[in-house]
Amino acid sequence: MSFFYLTAVKGEIPAHLLETIALERLCYLKEVFNMKELCYSEYLVEGGMYDNVGHFLLCVITIICKNIEFKRFIMKTERDLFEQRLNALCVYDLRCFAKKIIRSIKKQQYTAEFIEPLKTLCEHLMLQDLANHVCLESHKRNCNDHHIQLHFKHCLLFVAKREIDLKNGTAFIPCGKWKQFLIILFSINLSYKLEKSNVEALEFDPRISDLLNKLKSHIDPLLSNNHNNNYLLNSKRVDKESKNFPPCMLNIHEKLRKQHRLPHTERFYYTLFLKDIGMPVDQAIDFWRFEYRQAPNGIHSCCHNWEKNEKKFVYGIRHMYGLEGCRRNYTSMNCQRIQSFDSSCTSGGCPFKTFDHTKMLSILNMDSNESLWSQLYELKSRHNYTGACIKYMQSRNLVVIKNCDIDNASFNFTPVKYYKHVSLKTHDVI
Incomplete structure (x- = not known):
């Protein structure tokens, strides 16, 4: 089994052991999030049966729980754990990891679009010379000695940030970005499971309900409606x-x-x-x-x-935080309030309203020749600063928002909503 978690292990496990596995993994992910030194756990041996069960079990719990903050926690910590494990692989282990994924792909009929680029990447990482090159301590993220070729639609994050070369719709991903690309594909795989998996048969299973109740005391501190805890940001x-x-x-x-x-x-x-x-x-x-x-x-x-x-x-x-004085629990400003401040202040405020062209291009990390810039400038000239921000968010971060009218952007939009949309690539209505 691979810790990429393409397929779930089959078999029977006692309910009390499932509880232990889920709890151990949840606590482990908390340690990952808080960047503490990770201790050995028999339930989290990478690629092991318990590791596989724990991953898929928490995915089921996340879907049934239906809480956006807990979903964010699982997506972030599982991704960080995968990144740590991937970066720790030696040449032999990296090749074995790639071979396991290829075998899993050949055994199953997958329809998800990320499978094709994953297969191509792993076919390269299986090769001795390429694995040796990627695992060198001196290998840098800007290295372009080797490339894989994919349709540009499979690597839109790199395309949006202009980090790779394109030619006639073909993207050339350099070896310096292969591990980063694997991490992106892992996140896509995890998001796909959380969005597409059908767990209706488990939703009313008393064993799963009992497990969720037992995990509740550990999950609650991660939920946004708890007092001042929200999603724990270290x-x-x-x-x-x-x-x-x-x-x-x-x-x-x-x-x-x-x-x-x-x-x-x-x-x-x-x-x-x-x-x-x-x-x-x-x-x-x-x-x-x-x-x-x-x-x-x-x-x-x-x-x-x-x-x-x-x-x-x-x-x-x-x-x-509402812990002193009148104990009022303050909340952050919305875009309308931020834009209402003195526009002569260029050190803060809404960049789309207060910044000149040079400073605006700098903070947006853009070039004036980009087509997106002309669209943002047009919205800025019409004083639609919120619309410009939403347009930038959608185009630069590949966020798709249903029923979003840029020309009549909601003034209920906030910096917090921006962050949550981008960090989760959500598809909610603003």
């Missing part, structure tokens, strides 16, 4: 997650990382944004402590530092 993961931030929050994040200081208003907005995408109060304190203990860099208006103002900082953060 302070150390913010840089990694920032690739999914809307331009307004990405701009503030990059400014903070560069200067280690923010004006009060921007610090207030950004703290609430991090809170609403799942950062607990203790992680928020750790996050701001790390920044404000560093010496400020460049021109800034904030004169605070953590050592002198720790009590004030901690109180302010806890106040925003």
Whole structure:
């Protein structure tokens, strides 16, 4: 069996053992999320029977649970676990991994579109010379010594970011991106299972219902309707997650990382944004402590530092989480509110409204010759800043949103909604 999890293991397992397997895997995924050192577990030996059962069992629980935040947790942590395992493979193990996937594909009749590129990639990774090359410590992500050729539709994420070469509809994926491509295909496979699997027969199975009830105390802290916990975002993961931030929050994040200081208003907005995408109060304190203990860099208006103002900082953060003062549980701003602020302020606010062309192209990581830029500029000139942001989100991040009218974009759209759409590639109506 492969830890790519194309097929579920067959057989019979006692209900009490299923409970143990599911609980062990859930706790293990929490450790993965919190970036703690992973300990050996007989239930998570990669590619083992219990590992396979645990993966598919949590997929079933996720589908039945029907909670978007728990789904996000499973998708992110399973992906991170796969990435860790993949990067730890030696040449021999990588070839065995690829061979197992090829054997599984040959045994089954798959209809999912990701199977074709997966098969092509694994056929290359099976080869001794290519596996040796990819596993070299000196192998870099920009290496292009070898390529695989696929139809461009199979690697749209690379195409959208202009990270690969295209010729007559054929994409050339360099070897430096093969592992990254495997991780993308794993995420697609997992998303496909969570979206397409039919578990109606299990939904009312008393054994599954009993298991879900027993796991509830472990799942509840991950759900968005729990007090201040939302989806637990570790302070150390913010840089990694920032690739999914809307331009307004990405701009503030990059400014903070560069200067280690923010004006009060921007610090207030950004703290609430991090809170609403799942950062607990203790992680928020750790996050701001790390920044404000560093010496400020460049021109800034904030004169605070953590050592002198720790009590004030901690109180302010806890106040925003509803734990101090009037105990009001603040929520982050929507796009309409952000756009209503003084447009002369170019250090924060909505980039589609306040930034000049040069700064806007920089934060959007775009070239002025791109067709998307002309579309965004047209929406900006019509003062449809929210529509421009949604258009950018859809085009740059391959998010498809049903019944979305760009010209009459909802002012209920928020930076938090942007983040959730991008991080999950959701198809919900705005």
